Amino acid sequence: MAKLKMKKIELIALQTDSKKIIELLQRRGVVEVCRDNDELPGANVAAVINDFERYQVTVEQALDILEQTVPEKVPLTEMFGCRKELKTDEFGKKATELEKSLSTAGSILRSKRAIADYETEISRLNVRCDTLRPWEAFDLPLNFKGTSSSSAFIGSFPTEITAESLESKLSGNISAEVISSTKGQTNMFILCMAENAADIGSELRKIGFVQFSETDKRTPKEIISSCIEEKKRLEAEIEKEKTSIISCADKRMKLKFTADYLQMRKDKYEVLDSLGFTDNTFVLTGYIPEKYVSSIRNEIEKKFTVSISITDPAEDEDVPVLLENGSFSAPVEGITKMYAMPGKKDVDPTPVMSFFYYLLFGMMLSDAGYGLLMVIGTTIALKKFKLESTMQKTLRMFRNCGISTVFWGAMFGSWFGDIIQVVAREFFKKEIVSTALWFQPLDDPIKLLLFSFGIGILHLFLGVAVSGKMAWDEGRKLDAFLDTIPIYLLITGVAPLAASILTSVPAVLKNIGTYLLIAGLALLILTQGRSSKSIFGKFFGGLYAVYNVATGWLGDILSYSRLLALGLATGCIASVINLIGVMPQGTAVKAIVLTAVFIVGHTANLAINLLGAYVHTDRLQFVELFSKFYTGGGREFSPLAVNTKYIKFKEENINE
Amino acid sequence: MNNLLAVNGLGITFAIVGAVCAALFAGIGSAKAVGFVGEAAAGVVSVDPSKFSKVLILQLLPGTQGLYGLLTAILLLSRIEVIGGSPAELTGIQGLMFLLQLSPWQ
Structure with a gap:
């Protein structure tokens, strides 16, 4: 339970065995190799x-292209990113096909590149067609300059203009013909005598004529039709390349395998890089969790000539952290990791918070119907789907949260809001007042508010207790008491007094509270300034601590009011959904509408409140609880392992 | 006095407007803050992904803070017994007092 004890391993072996030993360590996945012998x-x-790396990029790109062209059909049971299982001997066989896979990947990439080239060419042809389209009716080549006695101008005006008006505008004798015209452009063919050509040309330019520049000797119509033919040919080529990519689809598995194989080889070589070599031997140093030491040691010593020494890591070393918890707490490890791995002095906060995580989550969602859905959904997913271990942990966490939700929902009498009461009233004409095992929060929110604060105080007291235990373990035994007991006294004392504002509290409790409060205050003032030298420093240090505890704890405890708010929010929205469902008249219509509204409404409500409960539970753990004892800042244990994306080895990995 | 009497029928309305203000403005504040933090956080995480947890806390604080407005609204609605089905009889002055207490411009 908690952080695994790490040992330092130093392994010296013959260089000839280096690759085999590293391969073995990679398969076992329990040693993190570190480089700290700079002499060698x-x-x-x-x-x-x-x-x-280069090969890997090629293969990954090829896989991407395959996925775009022929999307893979993934069976539902493998939706959650599960890797294919493979036996070790199959791996050996497949590894020999590396060359073939690489050439497949290469040909896929080439096809893709060719397709891209063809596509640019097609878009170029499209542009050309578009510019020639207005000239399609013109039956001379566009570079026609005239005959021996006449000169021709082919081009356009940026305005709409008729042949007659142009002819009258120009001084010389010309014959103009409009080929096509739009509002912003008139395309024209203008003919004049050869000797007038220079004058006419300059006059035309003055009124905005732009000559069409074209070198092709064919008529526009011919050019366009040849462009279209070329386009057809290119499209056929693209189809051909696409089919050649599609024909590679059955090699997808091989490509995936190759990608993983390259990743493993790369990891292995990166480890080789961090070893120290002499002429004939090599040295490997690393960290290994204590519980795997003997099995690894036996296995390696049996197969190779090695010398293994296991030591405790030094104080100042950056030892990686691996968490291990029982089946109750392990699912919440992900939450701890999301915050930070425990640092050197920290304890693993997972077992501290796991119980409260489920409890708080349940109180926030607090609807037995939603809880049941969560439990059923996650249980089915855990049974049916093959899942990676982190995904499994997450689902287990939500299953446990679901169980807690069912519990609190039943306590507060909320089953999909008030669906039981609503159905009984609308369809069976019976009034059910409450299904709550304890009480309905809407009847007495203050009671739930106080209960939430109570839960909060317990939660925070647990955090303080852990910090006390940590101080005790470090040998600061006096601190362990002085930093916890006064706070306990003070808060326990204030609680009944504060509660009396909102509800009636027996006088006895109030009296006891007053005494506890005074004792706590006195202890705080007397002890919290103890690190200071002067008597004034001690006194004001104590006062300052009182101020800190008062403001800090007030905020922290009030924060647990969110248990009430979120719980009520779920219940209220759920009830409103049910209310909308039974609005119509007539039993049959009502039943149909209610069913539809029920399904849509409660799905949305569940989604929103699941997210809310998750975020707010995290907040209570991170901000309120962790601030009492946890700093974090550790580094996660990342062993040399088979770090694959698509395939997974059977048996092999013991740390999974 | 005539004016005050006219206002009397609106007591419950004022109180409910107060509850709306409490939830609404707290929600807006929370959403805006999440936006601010999100912008900064995206920058931080893109430079140093290992800071994710620290940034997550900063994001959780404003993201979960708006709930207090909702809580206040719920407490008020239960105080004036709108939650529970039979709203209490409030005079206009009482309603206005609830409104002023719960609004951000108090």
Whole structure:
């Protein structure tokens, strides 16, 4: 339970065995290799790693292209990113096909590139067609300059203009013909005598004529039709390349395998880089969780000539952290990791918060119907789907939260809001007052508010207790008491006094509270300034601590009012949904509408409030609880392992 | 006095407007803050992904703070017994007092 004890492993073996040993360690996935012997040179493998990276990029790109062209049909049971299982001997066989896979990947990439080229060419042809389209009716080549005695101008005006008006505008004798015209442009063919050509040309330019520049000797119609033919040919080529990509679809698995294989090789070589080499031996240092030490040691010593020494890591070393918890707490590990891995002095907060995580989540969602859905959904998913271990943990967490939700929902009498009461009233003409095992929050919100504060105080007291235990373990035994007991006294004392504002509290409790409060205050003032030298420092340090505790704890405890707010929000919205469902008249219509509204409304409500409960539970743990004892800042244990995306080995990995 | 009498029928309305203000403005504040923090957080995380947890806390604080407005609204609605089905009889002055107490411009 909690952080696993880490040992330092130092392994010296023959260089000839280096790759085999690293492969074995990779399969077992329990050793994190670190480089800390700078005296010995590492293997120079940067070039090899580079190659692997390049190949890997090729294969990944090829897979991407395949996915775009022929999307893979994934069976429902593997939706959650499960990797295919593969036996070790199959792996050996497939590894020999590397060359073939790489050439497949290469040909896919080439096809893709060709398709891209053809597509640019097609868009170029499209542009050309578009510019020639207005000239389609013109039956001379566009570079026609005239005959021996006449000169021709082919081009356009940026305005709409008729042939007659142009002819009258110009001084010389011309013959103009409008080929096509739009509002913003008139395309014209203008003919004049050869000797007038220069004058006419300059006059035309003055009124905005732009000559069409074209070198092709064919008529516009011919050019357009040849463009269209070319386009057809290119489209056929694209189809051909696409079919050749599609024909590679059955090699997808092989490509995935290759990607993973390259990743493993790369990881292995990166480790080689961090080893220390002598002429004939190599040294590997790393961290290994204590519980795997003997099995790894036996296995390696049996197969190879090695010397393994296991030591405790030094105080100042950056030892990685691996968490291990029982089946009750382990699902919440993800939440801890999201905040931060425990640092050197921290305890693993997972077991501290797991119980309260489920409890708080349940109180916030607090609807037995929604809880049941969560439990059923996650249980089915856990049974039916093959899942990776982190996904499994998350689902288990939500299942446990669901169980807690059912509990609190039943306590507060909320089953999909008040659906039981509504159905009984509308369809069976019976009044059910309440299904609550305890009480309905809407009847007495103040009671639930006080209960929430109570839960909050317990939650925070737990945090303080953990900080006390940590101080005790470090040998600061006096601190362990002085930093916890006064706070307990003070808060326990204030609680009944504060509660008396909102509700009636027996006088005895108030009296006891007053005494506890005074005792707590006195202790705080007397002890909290103890690190200060002067008597004044001690006194004011104590006062300052009182101020801190008062403001800090007030805010922290009030924060638990969100248990009430979120719980009520779920219930209120759910009730409103049911209310909308039974609005219509007539039993049959009512039943149909209610069913539809029920399904849509409660799905939305569940989604919103699941998210709310999750976020707010996280907040209570991170902001309110963790601030009492937890700093974090550790580094997660990341062992040399088979770090694959698509395939998974059977048996092999013990740390999974 | 005539004016005050006319206002009397609106007591419950004032109180409910107060509850709306409490939930609404707290929600707006929370949403805006989430936006601010989100902008900054995206920048931080893109530079140093390992800061995710620290940034998450900063994001959770404003993101969960708006709930207090909702809580206040719920407490008021239960105080004036709108939750529970039979709204209490409030005079206009009482209603206005609830409104002023719960609004951000108090």
